Amino acid sequence: MTPLPVNGLETLPRYSAGSHELDGITTPIVLSANENPRGPSPKAVAAIQDHAADVHRYPNGNPEDLKAAIIDRYDLAAHQGEVILGAGSDEILSLLAKGFASAGKTVMMSQYGFLMYPIAAKAAGAEIQSIPEQNYLADVEAILAAVTEDTALIFLANPNNPTGSYLNQTEITRLYQGLPDHVLLVLDGAYSEYVDRADYSDHHDLVASGRVVVTHTFSKAHGLAGLRLGWAFAPPAIADIYERLRSPFNINALSIKAGIAALADQTYLEETVRLNAEQRARLQQSLAELAINVLPSVGNFLLLDFGSREAASNAEKTLLKGGIIVRGMTGYGLPHCLRLTIGLPEENTAVLQALKQIAP
Numbered sequence: 001m002t003p004l005p006v007n008g009l010e011t012l013p014r015y016s017a018g019s020h021e022l023d024g025i026t027t028p029i030v031l032s033a034n035e036n037p038r039g040p041s042p043k044a045v046a047a048i049q050d051h052a053a054d055v056h057r058y059p060n061g062n063p064e065d066l067k068a069a070i071i072d073r074y075d076l077a078a079h080q081g082e083v084i085l086g087a088g089s090d091e092i093l094s095l096l097a098k099g100f101a102s103a104g105k106t107v108m109m110s111q112y113g114f115l116m117y118p119i120a121a122k123a124a125g126a127e128i129q130s131i132p133e134q135n136y137l138a139d140v141e142a143i144l145a146a147v148t149e150d151t152a153l154i155f156l157a158n159p160n161n162p163t164g165s166y167l168n169q170t171e172i173t174r175l176y177q178g179l180p181d182h183v184l185l186v187l188d189g190a191y192s193e194y195v196d197r198a199d200y201s202d203h204h205d206l207v208a209s210g211r212v213v214v215t216h217t218f219s220k221a222h223g224l225a226g227l228r229l230g231w232a233f234a235p236p237a238i239a240d241i242y243e244r245l246r247s248p249f250n251i252n253a254l255s256i257k258a259g260i261a262a263l264a265d266q267t268y269l270e271e272t273v274r275l276n277a278e279q280r281a282r283l284q285q286s287l288a289e290l291a292i293n294v295l296p297s298v299g300n301f302l303l304l305d306f307g308s309r310e311a312a313s314n315a316e317k318t319l320l321k322g323g324i325i326v327r328g329m330t331g332y333g334l335p336h337c338l339r340l341t342i343g344l345p346e347e348n349t350a351v352l353q354a355l356k357q358i359a360p
């Protein structure tokens with residue numbers, strides 16, 4: 001008999017990432033993974049170069065300088081909680097599921113939530129429960145109604161990937177207040193830097209309750225996806241479990257230096273957010289003029305609804321022919337949609353030119 005995996009892991013779905021390669025095209029336009037099309041801050045690049053020769057040394061397993069920079073930039077001193085670090089926020093999501101869910105427990109997510117949530121839940125041995133959305137928006141009422149004493153954890157991305165929608169402060173507060181004390185609410189703020197709405201909050205204030213964690217990443221607005229650096233603001237008791245579970249050197253030495261440099265370059269971040277908002281508005285308007293249905297988005301990506309699987313697949317083929325890679329949405333249960341990362345102005349021009357060919 002061969003060794004058997006636990007928890008039915010042989011049926012665990014594998015995460016399928018947005019593609020970066022296109023046969024026959026050396027430099028395709030990659031708009032498939034919600035990365036920062038401007039790249040990282042030059043200051044982050046310089047920090048990586050400055051420390052490249054030091055990588056024979058183990059990293060600092062508890063980089064207080066990076067944590068202090070995060071606390072400073074995200075105004076966390078005003079709130080009660082601790083910063084934890086992960087190899088991408090993916091690692092934090094997975095270890096929170098491992099630490100707080102198990103066989104016999106349920107992890108809840110919204111219908112079109114991020115695909116890592118079911119993987120993290122099932123890897124921990126827990127059941128995943130997906131709550132139907134209303135108009136591509138998480139339904140607070142339905143989530144609260146579905147909670148039982150077996151509900152261990154709720155993953156909620158705000159803004160959500162791939163829909164681009166968000167719940168305002170009132171709705172998040174209603175969700176938090178309606179949850180019983182035994183449920184850990186994980187608010188995933190991977191795209192929070194991009195949101196420019198007055199009624200949005202990343203809700204670091206709720207962490208003081210002891211039952212809310214807010215996760216963030218350097219992979220999106222900070223342009224460091226390849227380094228794998230994520231963080232979360234967590235209650236001390238939850239941070240303590242995380243610190244016991246993580247491997248001692250989960251954050252690599254270059255990401256510590258690059259993360260600090262990226263946080264110090266606020267001008268670069270602001271320009272990233274400004275350009276994204278400008279190009280998001282431009283694409284929304286131009287796509288509407290092509291009679292393509294675009295969902296409202298507060299993130300760095302747009303969900304395009306082509307009405308049918310065939311039409312979406314046709315649009316994807318047309319884009320690929322133009323050297324443009326977007327993200328098919330079949331894995332998310334949205335085969336009639338494509339997700340488009342907002343690119344540089346010239347990349348977006350190429351997208352619009354390609355899509356003009358299929359406009360009715």
Ligand SMILES: Cc1ncc(COP(=O)(O)O)c(C=O)c1O
Binds near residue numbers: 190217
């Ligand atoms: C909603 C959401 N959360 C978390 C992540 C994970 O990001 P990372 O592991 O790069 O921090 C992503 C990445 O696409 C995401 O879309």
